[in-house]
Amino acid sequence: MTFLAPAAAVLALTIPAIVALYFLKIRRPTRIVPALHLWPNQIRDRQANVPWQRLRPSWLLFLQLLAAAVLVAAALQPALPAGAALARHSLVLVDASASMQATDLTPSRLAEARRQVNAVIDQLGPSDRMTIIAVGPTARIVASVTGDRDALHRAVNGIRASNGPADLASALILAAGLVRPGDDARAYLFSDGIVQPLRASFAAGLPFPVEYHRVGVSGENVGLTALTVRTSAQTRAAYLHVQNFGQQARSVSVEWRADGRLLDIRSLALAAGQAQDVLLPVPSDATSVTARLDGSDVFALDDSATAVAKTPRAFRVLLVTPGNVFLEKALRLRADLQIDVVAPAAYRPSAAYAMTVFDRFAPPTMPDGPVLIVDPPDGSALAGGKPVGIGRVRAADAGDQLLANVDLQDVHVARSQDLRSSTFGRPLITSQQTPLVLVREEPFRQVLFGFDLHESDLPLRIAFPILTQNLSEWMLPPSVPSHSFHPDEPVTIVPETGATSVNVIRPDGNRRSIAPGSIATFGDTDTTGVYTVEQVVSGKVERSWFSVNLFSDTISQLKPPDRLTLPPTRTATIQATHHGQLEIWPWIALAALGIVAAEWLAFHRGL
Amino acid sequence: MAAALLEPALLRRLEGLALQVRRAVSGQMGGERRSRKRGRSIEFADFRNYTPGDDFRLIDWNAYARLDRFMLRLFVAEEELPLSLFVDLSGSMDWGSPNKAVTARRLAGAIAYVALAALDRVRLTVFADAPTSGGAPYRGRRAAAQLFARLQSFPAGGVTNYERLVWPIGRQRPGMSVLITDGLGEPAMDAALGALQRAHQEGAVLQLLAPQEITPDWSGDARLKDAETGLEREFTATPLTQSAYVNALARRTTEIERAAHRRGLRFARLSSAEPIDEMVQRTLRRIGLLG
Numbered sequence: 001m002t003f004l005a006p007a008a009a010v011l012a013l014t015i016p017a018i019v020a021l022y023f024l025k026i027r028r029p030t031r032i033v034p035a036l037h038l039w040p041n042q043i044r045d046r047q048a049n050v051p052w053q054r055l056r057p058s059w060l061l062f063l064q065l066l067a068a069a070v071l072v073a074a075a076l077q078p079a080l081p082a083g084a085a086l087a088r089h090s091l092v093l094v095d096a097s098a099s100m101q102a103t104d105l106t107p108s109r110l111a112e113a114r115r116q117v118n119a120v121i122d123q124l125g126p127s128d129r130m131t132i133i134a135v136g137p138t139a140r141i142v143a144s145v146t147g148d149r150d151a152l153h154r155a156v157n158g159i160r161a162s163n164g165p166a167d168l169a170s171a172l173i174l175a176a177g178l179v180r181p182g183d184d185a186r187a188y189l190f191s192d193g194i195v196q197p198l199r200a201s202f203a204a205g206l207p208f209p210v211e212y213h214r215v216g217v218s219g220e221n222v223g224l225t226a227l228t229v230r231t232s233a234q235t236r237a238a239y240l241h242v243q244n245f246g247q248q249a250r251s252v253s254v255e256w257r258a259d260g261r262l263l264d265i266r267s268l269a270l271a272a273g274q275a276q277d278v279l280l281p282v283p284s285d286a287t288s289v290t291a292r293l294d295g296s297d298v299f300a301l302d303d304s305a306t307a308v309a310k311t312p313r314a315f316r317v318l319l320v321t322p323g324n325v326f327l328e329k330a331l332r333l334r335a336d337l338q339i340d341v342v343a344p345a346a347y348r349p350s351a352a353y354a355m356t357v358f359d360r361f362a363p364p365t366m367p368d369g370p371v372l373i374v375d376p377p378d379g380s381a382l383a384g385g386k387p388v389g390i391g392r393v394r395a396a397d398a399g400d401q402l403l404a405n406v407d408l409q410d411v412h413v414a415r416s417q418d419l420r421s422s423t424f425g426r427p428l429i430t431s432q433q434t435p436l437v438l439v440r441e442e443p444f445r446q447v448l449f450g451f452d453l454h455e456s457d458l459p460l461r462i463a464f465p466i467l468t469q470n471l472s473e474w475m476l477p478p479s480v481p482s483h484s485f486h487p488d489e490p491v492t493i494v495p496e497t498g499a500t501s502v503n504v505i506r507p508d509g510n511r512r513s514i515a516p517g518s519i520a521t522f523g524d525t526d527t528t529g530v531y532t533v534e535q536v537v538s539g540k541v542e543r544s545w546f547s548v549n550l551f552s553d554t555i556s557q558l559k560p561p562d563r564l565t566l567p568p569t570r571t572a573t574i575q576a577t578h579h580g581q582l583e584i585w586p587w588i589a590l591a592a593l594g595i596v597a598a599e600w601l602a603f604h605r606g607l
Numbered sequence: 608m609a610a611a612l613l614e615p616a617l618l619r620r621l622e623g624l625a626l627q628v629r630r631a632v633s634g635q636m637g638g639e640r641r642s643r644k645r646g647r648s649i650e651f652a653d654f655r656n657y658t659p660g661d662d663f664r665l666i667d668w669n670a671y672a673r674l675d676r677f678m679l680r681l682f683v684a685e686e687e688l689p690l691s692l693f694v695d696l697s698g699s700m701d702w703g704s705p706n707k708a709v710t711a712r713r714l715a716g717a718i719a720y721v722a723l724a725a726l727d728r729v730r731l732t733v734f735a736d737a738p739t740s741g742g743a744p745y746r747g748r749r750a751a752a753q754l755f756a757r758l759q760s761f762p763a764g765g766v767t768n769y770e771r772l773v774w775p776i777g778r779q780r781p782g783m784s785v786l787i788t789d790g791l792g793e794p795a796m797d798a799a800l801g802a803l804q805r806a807h808q809e810g811a812v813l814q815l816l817a818p819q820e821i822t823p824d825w826s827g828d829a830r831l832k833d834a835e836t837g838l839e840r841e842f843t844a845t846p847l848t849q850s851a852y853v854n855a856l857a858r859r860t861t862e863i864e865r866a867a868h869r870r871g872l873r874f875a876r877l878s879s880a881e882p883i884d885e886m887v888q889r890t891l892r893r894i895g896l897l898g
Contacts, residue, residue: 028830028841034699034707034820035791036833036840038859040851 008075014068022061063599070592077585087186089129089145091175091208092117095191095215096134096159097166098487099555102192104218104298110161113190113215120188121152131178132156135191137164137488137526139171145178163301163487163526163548165555168195172206172567179207192216192560202567209569219559220246222270223302225551227291227484229282229309231335238289238307240278244270245557253294254278258286258309265294282309288530288545302556306530307484308545314338315476320347321359326459327374330468331357336478355476360452370475374449375417384450385418388433393458396427402439402470403428406463413458416451424448445475477519480533480544487548490523496537505532507548612716612755617884624721624887626688626783627898629809654678688727689744689782691808692719693772693799694758695815697735698835699791701763703817703879708763710879711787711815716755717887718785721897723751730779731757735765738775766835767792769799781807785896790814790863792835797866804870811873811896814863818880820856823849 003009033039094117100110117132124130124147132143132155143155168189179185185208192215226241244250249271256263263283268276282289292304319328319341331339340353344361355370362373362380376382390413395403408429418434419427425440425448438448453459458467479494495502495516502514504522507529514520516535525531525548533544550556613621657666657677667680694715700708719729723745731741731754739761745754769792776784776799784803790796790812803810826844833839842848860876867874873894877886891897 028828030832030839031825031829032702032832032834034702034789034817034834035793036831036836036838037793038791038852038855039831039840039842040848040855 003076003078005075005077008072008077011072011075012069014072015065018061018064018068022058059602060599063595063602067592067595067599070588070595074585074589074592078588080584086120086123086125086128087208088127088184089131089179089186090120090124091178091185091187092120092130092132092156093135093168093171093175093187093189093191093210094132094156094159095166095189095195096136096161097191097194097555098161098163098301098550098552099166099192099194099299099558100215101161101163101301102216102218102221102299102558104216104220104558108161109192109216110159113213114156114159116190116213116215117156117188118153121149121156124149124152131175132159133171133175134159135166135168135171135189135195136162137167139167139174141174141178163528163550164489165486165552166191166195169198169202172198172202172210175208176206181207183207186211188213189564189566190215191564192558193564194555194558194560195564198565198567205568205570207570210566212564212566214560214562214564216558216560218246218298219557220248221297221299221302221556221558222246222250222252222293223299223550223556224291224293224305225275225302225553225556227289227305227307227549227551229289229307231311236282236284236309238280238282238291238309240280240291240305241275242268242270242278242293243275243553243556244273245553245559247272255292255294256280257290257292258283259288260290263289286310288547299556299558301528302550302552304528305484305549305551306528306547307549308530308547310545311335315354315478316340316352317355317357317472317476318342318347318350318353319357319359320344320361320363321357322361324359324374324453326453326464327357327359327468330459330465331472333465334469334472337472337476355472366446369444371444371446372449372471372475373447375452376448382422382424382448383417384422384434385420387415388418390414390416390431390433390436390451393429393431393436396430396435400428402474403467404470406467406470407461408463411458411461411463412456413451414455416455419448419450422448422450439471439474447471447475479535481546484547484549484551485525486551487528488523488526489548490521491525491531491546493520493522493533495520496535496542499535499537501534501536503534505534507531612713612759613720613883617717618720618751620884621717621720621887622724624892624897625725626690626718626722626727627895628688628783629895654680688722688725689730689780690719690722690727691730691732691776691779691782691784691810692741693738693776693784693786693788694731694733694761695735695767695786695788695792696733696761696763696765697767697792698764699767699789700815702834703819705817705879707789707815707817707879710877710883712758713883714813714815714877714886715785715787716751716758717883718891718897719745719754719758720748720751721887723748723754729754732772732775733758733761734768734772735763736768737765737771740775768794769796770794772799773802776802776806776808779806779808782809784808784810785813786811787813787815789816789820790859795866796863800866800870800872803872809871811875811891811894812863812867813891814860814874814876815879816856816876818878821853821878823852 094113102109105112129145129147130152131145132152134140134142142159143152146152175187187208187210189210190213222244224240225243227238229236229238251269253265253267255265264280266278270276286309288306289309290304290306314336317331317337317339319331319339322344328341331337347363349367356367357372359374360377362376362382373382393408393411393413395408413436416434416436419438420434422438424438427435428439429437436450440446458464477492477494479496485491493514499516502516504512504514507527512524528548528550530545530547535542657679661679665679667678670678692715694711696708700711722729726747729745732738733741741757828843831840831842864874873896875890875894877890887897
């Protein structure tokens with residue numbers, strides 16, 4: 001609390017003065033009256049006798065002292081600090097991520113954040129400006145560099161929590177872009193601190209300091225963090241991962257439903273921090289299964305999970321090989337691929353296959369479409385130069401998404417064709433001697449391996465099936481991926497060949513149309529639940545599904561960190577700021593008025 | 608002595624006045640008042656048959672001539688008026704400017720003088736916490752000086768106690784009583800007024816107040832001291848509290864007036880600042896006490 005008029009503290013001398021008046025007697029003249037009983041006796045003087053007297057406890061004295069104290073307090077013009085120093089340009093970052101839906105604060109963390117931001121808005125001076133950025137899966141400016149309090153209130157009250165994470169890095173970059181050099185700017189982050197790690201490099205620091213205002217108190221939450229349906233030859237089962245993120249043991253029950261039909265209810269007892277996997281058989285005809293935790297905790301978003309149980313429509317893939325068990329097994333790991341294996345001699349071009357894999361064989365004419373060619377024989381159009389000895393391999397670009405989770409540390413290649421002069425495409429995996437794996441996007445997504453898999457230990461490494469999966473999904477993305485996505489995560493939808501219309505039906509029933517001619521990225525996935533993709537192919541409606549679930553341990557753990565690691569501030573950018581002030585003296589003065597009125601009443605009632 | 612209490616000029620003017628009684632009275636001695644007793648006067652009252660022992664001087668010989676019967680001619684007896692003066696000389700009366708006790712003595716003297724001048728008998732009683740008799744009844748104008756001296760000999764002081772007036776009032780013969788007081792004593796004077804009624808007294812209650820107590824002329828902090836009891840209280844006079852006092856005094860006056868009227872007594876509120884002449888000539892004539 002600050003005092004705008006500290007000099008008024010001198011008025012506090014009135015307090016001992018009042019007490020002194022009670023000690024000191026006013027010298028009163030004695031007046032003889034004929035009938036004392038006619039004089040109103042409700043007035044009892046509280047002042048003492050000549051010259052001193054013991055201080056008598058008195059309501060009047062108490063009220064007078066209280067009134068004087070409150071009046072002095074009002075005269076000091078106290079102002080509550082904003083909780084932060086206000087800069088001329090305040091950048092308010094409001095966390096609008098999923099965890100802000102938690103109700104450990106009434107009515108929710110986001111509502112509390114909005115309330116706090118509204119309070120900051122009220123403290124803006126006439127020349128102050130504010131920018132409000134909603135920090136969700138994407139950062140969004142809801143009010144830009146304005147001093148219009150009404151507009152700011154409207155903007156902050158219009159912020160709704162998403163179901164996704166908080167991309168603080170994007171928000172800070174966005175905010176930094178709004179600050180000009182020399183600006184007196186300061187950022188205020190109203191968040192529960194559950195944000196995505198700051199991937200972006202802020203080594204140079206931000207042009208403004210950032211204050212973290214923690215919103216949220218409790219991490220008591222039980223959540224569902226994974227649900228998958230696995231299909232084997234015999235059974236189909238759903239695997240559910242339930243975790244108690246809180247510090248107290250919890251008993252919960254899980255309600256299982258398949259396409260809305262109740263399957264089972266299981267009770268679970270979870271100690272603090274304990275996780276448990278639950279397995280449930282899934283009927284063969286079920287399209288989706290839903291698990292729901294009973295009761296209510298402070299975070300509802302992770303209390304239900306949905307998984308698609310239906311096997312996605314299969315792609316036919318032709319593997320032309322003299323025999324390669326590694327490659328065949330790696331391809332078969334993908335559930336939506338139907339692999340036909342033929343010997344090179346039996347190869348006939350066919351349009352029925354969505355993708356063709358040539359192992360140590362090259363047809364005279366490459367089929368139109370995705371192709372994976374491994375070690376093309378000499379003389380073929382794609383063959384490289386004379387084989388060279390290789391040894392260790394490495395990624396051409398470590399950040400390439402096609403090599404995601406592919407560990408090439410212990411991979412060795414004995415020999416490979418020399419692809420240095422190949423014009424096939426860009427290298428994906430390379431060595432000191434020559435590029436080893438090339439990829440290209442035009443005219444079709446195709447991959448060229450320059451070495452025989454049998455002359456490498458790659459098939460023996462865990463990297464191989466992952467690499468195969470990455471490459472096959474890149475070349476042949478599933479029409480509609482059946483696994484679970486996170487909220488706001490874009491979903492790639494490849495319309496069926498000949499599809500005349502493609503619609504996505506969201507869990508809330510809303511339909512979104514997609515252009516049927518090309519691969520589309522569907523980003524309207526903020527709601528959790530099952531999304532249905534309807535495609536009309538040759539007059540027939542074909543349906544496929546994907547699900548969106550929170551499935552985030554980071555968010556479900558809910559516990560707001562006390563401190564948040566934020567990017568440093570450039571020293572030179574620290575500006576003089578002034579404190580936001582909420583002047584409360586009018587309220588104190590009002591209270592003083594009430595006390596004075598009470599004192600007047602007390603005086604006249606002879607208290 | 609008389610001059611010290613009332614000026615000769617005032618006394619001369621008083622001689623022209625007389626106490627007004629609404630009903631006939633009976634005194635022990637002849638006076639100028641109509642008596643309920645038949646007596647000697649020029650005012651014919653009635654006839655009655657003569658019975659042996661009657662004063663044969665009252666036989667109406669004209670009636671005997673006409674009726675051949677002895678008829679006695681009866682006249683209204685004119686008797687003295689017993690006037691009782693009860694003068695409050697309590698501590699509260701010894702207050703004000705002009706002093707209420709002084710004014711009360713003068714007023715009592717004036718009324719007594721009117722009565723004495725009319726050959727009425729005057730009994731004086733002063734009272735504070737207890738009634739004190741002013742001696743044997745006074746009669747005749749010559750007794751005035753004695754009465755005045757007696758009046759002046761009583762000091763003012765003590766606490767008003769109206770209840771103790773009940774006994775001396777009860778001993779009064781039917782007649783006229785005048786009670787001069789400020790009416791501020793805490794025990795209500797209703798008992799005394801009731802005793803006046805029971806003793807067949809007609810008369811008046813004269814409430815005498817000082818101008819300073821009718822309208823307090825001070826404000827601010829003070830230590831109030833009761834003139835009678837000596838009780839003290841610290842007090843801060845404000846317009847509001849002054850107003851409360853004036854209202855209380857007005858209520859008290861109204862109570863006394865109503866009680867007096869209820870008992871068939873006249874009432875007047877007088878200010879000690881008012882000249883005695885004014886009081887007598889104007890106020891007491893207005894209420895019908897003097898005429």
